[in-house]
Amino acid sequence: MTNPTPAQWWDYEIRGCDEQLRYLTMAAYAYAALSVLGVCWFLLVFGIGFISFSQIPPSDNVPRFPMFLFGGMAAVAVLMSLTFTVLNFVFARFLQTRKNHTACLVLSGVSCMSVPFGTAVGVWGLIVLNRPGAKVLFQKEIGSTDTPPFLASPYPQPSTPPNDATRKMPEGSEASQ
Numbered sequence: 001m002t003n004p005t006p007a008q009w010w011d012y013e014i015r016g017c018d019e020q021l022r023y024l025t026m027a028a029y030a031y032a033a034l035s036v037l038g039v040c041w042f043l044l045v046f047g048i049g050f051i052s053f054s055q056i057p058p059s060d061n062v063p064r065f066p067m068f069l070f071g072g073m074a075a076v077a078v079l080m081s082l083t084f085t086v087l088n089f090v091f092a093r094f095l096q097t098r099k100n101h102t103a104c105l106v107l108s109g110v111s112c113m114s115v116p117f118g119t120a121v122g123v124w125g126l127i128v129l130n131r132p133g134a135k136v137l138f139q140k141e142i143g144s145t146d147t148p149p150f151l152a153s154p155y156p157q158p159s160t161p162p163n164d165a166t167r168k169m170p171e172g173s174e175a176s177q
Helices: 006-054 065-097 101-111 117-129 132-140
Strands: none
Touching (some): 006 132, 065 101, 101 132
16 A cells, blocks of 8 residues: 555545534534523523512512522523523534634634533534644635645746747847847
């Protein structure tokens, strides 16, 4: 078995990154759907707590502070959960459209804060998004070439190849006489 050429290796890298990004997109959408269930859970718990506390008749013996404290904590939890859910959908959409690589890295890091599924999706996202092939796949939408960085020529390439008829020979050379 022969070693692959750099161009063959690069093609393999691009195909592998494309496949990994598609799987990561599916996982991000699945995690976002689970996040929606988490928001619904918080709303259910908040609603039950609100209904049960509202049934207590007001009196001087029952302090209202715990009701407001737990209601405020539940409202903050719902808002945070809703924010993370929206960010997860944005992350999945950016992955699907292959746009905004930097935002995908940031949102992948934000997903790591949610244990355990968000951590799995976030770490996997950081690993896949930092591969050189993934960076090229995100740049492909902008209009750059598929040429890998190590195969690109450091010298500017002419737009058209030179033609013998249009080539000017220096003065005093044998061909110009």
